[in-house]
Amino acid sequence: MGTILDLYKFPQISYGPFDSIxxxxxxxxxxxxxxxxxxxxxxxxxxxMVYFKWNWIGLVVSDDMRGEKFLWEIREEMxxxxxxxSFTEKIRVSERTHTESHEDFIPRIMASSTRVxxxxxxxxxxxxxxxxxxxxxxxxxxxxxTSHWDITMRPLYSQGxxxxxxxxxSYLTREIPGFKTFLKKITPSxxxxxxxxxxxxxxxxxxxxxxxxxxxxxCSPNASLEIxxxxxxxxxxxGFSYTIYNxxxxxxxxxxxxxxxxxxxxxMTNEEYLKPHSWQLHPFxxxxxxxxxxGDQMFVDETRSSEAQYAIMNYIFFQNETDxxxxxxxxxxxxxxxxxxxxxxxxxxxxxxxxxxxxAVCSNNCGPGFRKIPLEGQPACCFDCSPCPEGEISSQxxxxxxxxxxxxxxxxxxxxxxxxKVVTFLNVKEPVGMALAxxxxxxxxxxxxxxxxxxxxxxxxxxxxxxxxxxxxLLISLIFCFLCSLLFIGHPTTATCLxxxxxxxxxxxxxxxxxxxxxxxxxxxxxxxRPGSRIRMFIxxxxxxxxxxxxxxxxxxxxxxxxxxxxxxxEADTHSQYGxxxxxxxxxxxFAFYCVLGYMALLALGSFIVAFLARNLPDTFNEAKFIxxxxxxxxxxxxxxxxTYQSTKGKAMVIVEIFSILASSAGLLGxxxxxxxxxxxxxxxxxxxxxxxxx
Numbered sequence: 170m171g172t173i174l175d176l177y178k179f180p181q182i183s184y185g186p187f188d189s190i191x192x193x194x195x196x197x198x199x200x201x202x203x204x205x206x207x208x209x210x211x212x213x214x215x216x217x218m219v220y221f222k223w224n225w226i227g228l229v230v231s232d233d234m235r236g237e238k239f240l241w242e243i244r245e246e247m248x249x250x251x252x253x254x255s256f257t258e259k260i261r262v263s264e265r266t267h268t269e270s271h272e273d274f275i276p277r278i279m280a281s282s283t284r285v286x287x288x289x290x291x292x293x294x295x296x297x298x299x300x301x302x303x304x305x306x307x308x309x310x311x312x313x314x315t316s317h318w319d320i321t322m323r324p325l326y327s328q329g330x331x332x333x334x335x336x337x338x339s340y341l342t343r344e345i346p347g348f349k350t351f352l353k354k355i356t357p358s359x360x361x362x363x364x365x366x367x368x369x370x371x372x373x374x375x376x377x378x379x380x381x382x383x384x385x386x387x388c389s390p391n392a393s394l395e396i397x398x399x400x401x402x403x404x405x406x407x408g409f410s411y412t413i414y415n416x417x418x419x420x421x422x423x424x425x426x427x428x429x430x431x432x433x434x435x436x437m438t439n440e441e442y443l444k445p446h447s448w449q450l451h452p453f454x455x456x457x458x459x460x461x462x463x464g465d466q467m468f469v470d471e472t473r474s475s476e477a478q479y480a481i482m483n484y485i486f487f488q489n490e491t492d493x494x495x496x497x498x499x500x501x502x503x504x505x506x507x508x509x510x511x512x513x514x515x516x517x518x519x520x521x522x523x524x525x526x527x528x529a530v531c532s533n534n535c536g537p538g539f540r541k542i543p544l545e546g547q548p549a550c551c552f553d554c555s556p557c558p559e560g561e562i563s564s565q566x567x568x569x570x571x572x573x574x575x576x577x578x579x580x581x582x583x584x585x586x587x588x589x590k591v592v593t594f595l596n597v598k599e600p601v602g603m604a605l606a607x608x609x610x611x612x613x614x615x616x617x618x619x620x621x622x623x624x625x626x627x628x629x630x631x632x633x634x635x636x637x638x639x640x641x642x643l644l645i646s647l648i649f650c651f652l653c654s655l656l657f658i659g660h661p662t663t664a665t666c667l668x669x670x671x672x673x674x675x676x677x678x679x680x681x682x683x684x685x686x687x688x689x690x691x692x693x694x695x696x697x698x699r700p701g702s703r704i705r706m707f708i709x710x711x712x713x714x715x716x717x718x719x720x721x722x723x724x725x726x727x728x729x730x731x732x733x734x735x736x737x738x739x740e741a742d743t744h745s746q747y748g749x750x751x752x753x754x755x756x757x758x759x760f761a762f763y764c765v766l767g768y769m770a771l772l773a774l775g776s777f778i779v780a781f782l783a784r785n786l787p788d789t790f791n792e793a794k795f796i797x798x799x800x801x802x803x804x805x806x807x808x809x810x811x812x813t814y815q816s817t818k819g820k821a822m823v824i825v826e827i828f829s830i831l832a833s834s835a836g837l838l839g840x841x842x843x844x845x846x847x848x849x850x851x852x853x854x855x856x857x858x859x860x861x862x863x864x
Contacts, residue, residue, distance in 0.1 A: 175199045178448035182420065182469075184412040186291060186317050190234055192471060201454055201469050203416045205340065205477035209502035210315060211243040213338060213479055214287055215250050216500065216510045217313065223529035224252045224550045227283045231290035232259035239289045253531060253550035255283035260290065260297055284310055285529040291317040309522050311529070316340045316408040316477075320484050321399045321492065333486040334520035340408030341478040341499055343463035349404055353395050373401045399492045415467050423453045423469075476502050485518050534566045537585035541569050557584045579748045590743065594752040595658050595823045602658050605827050612835055613651035619842050620644040626849050631856045636687055639713050643683040644842070649676040650834040654827045661739040666754035670737060671728040673830065674765040675721065680837060681769060681803075682720035685776040686713040688796055692783050724768055731761035745818040753823065770807060776800050799840030806833040 171191075174181060180199050183191060187204040191197055218226060226247065230236035236259065244254060258274065274297060278286065288295065295318050312335035314320055320332055357367045370376070374397075376388035394402050406414070427445050457469040468474050481498035498512030519527060535541050535554035540563055542553040557563050561571035562580045574580055578587035595602050623632055623640055632640070653676055656669045690713050735758035742751040756762040777800035783793040810829040817825055848855050 171197045171200050178451070180447060180450045180454055182416050182454075184409065184416045186235065187471075187474075187477075188235055189238070199451065202471045202474070203419060203467075203469065204412050205475055206471075207315075207477050209476060209500075210338060210479070211239065211246050212502065213500035213510065214243060214313060215246045215252060217336070217481070217512070218247070218252050218285070218529075219250050220510070220512060221526050221529075223285050225255050225283045225285070225529050225531040226252060227255045227258070227278065227281055227286040229258045229260065229278070229286060229288045229290075231294035232261045233294065236290060236294075243287070243289075251549070253548040255531070256281050260294060278310070282531070283529055284527045286310055286312055288312060288314045288318060290315075292319045292322055309520070309527075311335065311519065311527050314338070316479070319407070321403060321494070330486055330521070332484055334518050335484040336497070336517075337482040337484060337494065338479045338500065339482050339494075340411065341480040341501075342406065342408065342411045343465060345406060345411075345414065345461075345463050347462075348406055352404055353393050355394060356390065356392075358390055373397055398490075399494070403494075405494075415461055415465075418459065418461060419454070419457050419467065419469050422459050423450060423457050426453050426457070478502070481512060483517050535563075535568065536566055537562075537564050538583045539563060539568075540571050541567055562587055576743045577750060588748070590748055590750045592741075592750045592752060593746075593820060594660055595820045595827075596660075597658050601820075601824060605824070605831070606655060606658055608831055609651050609654045609827075612831060612838070613648050616644055616648045616651060616838055619838065619846055620648070622846055622849060623842075626856075629849065629856045631845055631848055636690060636713060639683050639687045639690075639717075640842075642717060643680055643687075643837075646676050646680040646683060647834050647838055650680060650830060654830045657823050657827050661752050661754050663739060666737040666739050667732065669754055670756065670762060670765065671732065674728055674769065675724055677769055677830075677833075678724035678772065679717065679721050680834075681772040681776060682717045684796055684800065684837070684841075685720065685772060685779065686716040688776055688779040688783060688793065689713075689716060691793060692779060720772060724765065727761070727765055727768060731758060731765070734758065735761065742819070749819065751819040753819075766807075766811075770804075773800060773804055773807070777804055795841050795844060799837050802836035802840060803833045806836065 171181060175198060178199060180201065183200060183202045184204060187202055187206050191200055191202055218224070228240065228243065230240055240257065247254065256277070258278065260274070288298070298318075312320075312332055314335060314337045316337070316339040318337075320335060320337055355366070357363070357370050360366055371388070373394075374389045374392055395404060424445070427449065431445075454469050458467065458473075460466055466475075479500040480496050481500065482494040483497045484492065484494055486492045495516065495518075497514075497517050498510070501509050503509075514526065517526075519525070531548065531551040532553070535552070539554040539556055542555045543549065544551050544553060557571035557580070560580065561573050562584045563571045564585050571584075574587035577590055579590050580586075581588050595605075597603060597606050620641065623637070623644065626632055627637055649672070653669075653672045656665050656672065659665070693712070737754050737757045740753065740755045742753055745751055777797065780793050780796040780800055806829050810825065813825050814822055
């Protein structure tokens, strides 16, 4: 119609919803829109979704240009706020019968998983919802409508149970003074020529349909529109009514301005002259502006028209078959941040099924300690929850990636925040550390006591027969073996880390070298007594010294290379033991560390083999059997040390190494020297030259 009427310059004033297409003055130069602009409606709807934490929303729109524009705008705004579209239904405007709703449309909505559905369209395009037989109770859906759709408009036989608890974005308008008083006094008898009013009265008050009724008689002549239910008549001025009110006033102001201008030009009162032509209204309509009785500034020029403000209304259907619209909030697009959207959650009635805010989400929140796992082919709002990996936490809901704790912290049991790690090392104040330290000191004192016994009885045959120099060297090295374990106890420092393995390697090498030298000297002594034996030339007191010096020198060389290339250093191990920071010494070069151990193992194995071969020599003159047994203990301890050391972490590694040092040293001391001390101290009669010769 706009194109046809524009040929004759007929001005058209639209009171329907504001449409950006109709603002095209090239296509519609004679059209004016009085409705407020709805350009921020989609933002208000999404703010409502975000406020109630809804992210799984269904959309129902009319299948026209206005519906397409609304879909594009609200989808874009929903994507910005992390809200997903569950489904989209488009109602064909041409199909206004209720047949489709029974067969296809309503069943699809009822089967959807979403509990919140946004409806956009005018009352005519959404006629299908008027005649839809929604379930009276247990529907479990929250409907969110706009001011264009009159939710109260429905046939009398179709009640409002299904829309109970709906939220409506209605135009926020001021009350027109005297409007309700005017409505209360309206009766058909007061306006006898108004056939539309008579027909409405006849329908609203359910007058009997009797043709014989005289036209001038009406039923319920003393009734008032005030007593009608909301579905029949709303005493509150709707948004459309407010627009129509302003439109008529705009035309009146325009005609008034035209008449004033013409009367000013000519004093004669020619009625034909006062009748304006249609094309003459355009210049005045564009400039018309006025303040209505409600105090609002109105403009016919749509470029100057205001942005719509919205009252959020809650539709309530009572058990006594009455209904009402209750204001529960408002949306003011131009208001400052945090003042633009307000809502009173406590007074909202949600529906028949629950008094709480419905949960409209595709997936339940992933709480602290969990992360979101996207589902393939599903929107971003649909996801699974997975616990954070070890060492990571999440302290908020719906986190996509967990965060790692700092090096000095670790996750708690629920992995929702970090706790400070406990700094740990083998402390001498701990029971284990104190016990090991006492054992080391005790064994070293016992070794000193044995050394004192050997020195005191150095001229006795049993001491002289076992090479006093090697015995003293072995005992002194054992003292240091016991004491070197103290380097492993306490807070690791650079000095202790440098000394731990090197001192341990050198003093143990000296001890094992002394045992090897003792065994070699015994074998050489017995082999060299044969006539013509060339071995006699090797039987010299310095041979044992050379063996100890050469074997120990090689170990010192290894340790020097180790300290010069990649020395041990103190480090804080934050990963080996959960919830602890282990202060320990890093070997620096694992290869050098195992070379030192391997060299000691080679010497120990050589001593064991030589002692084993010499075990049947006369017992009085050598200690081959004792050395064999002591080296068996020594090798057994260190053979079990390696797998145990590799399988333990933290303080346990240090404890294993200290225990191996003490056990192997005690094995050497006990197997070699304790039997001799027994003879020296308790059996002095056997420690004589005569007893040795008899043997």
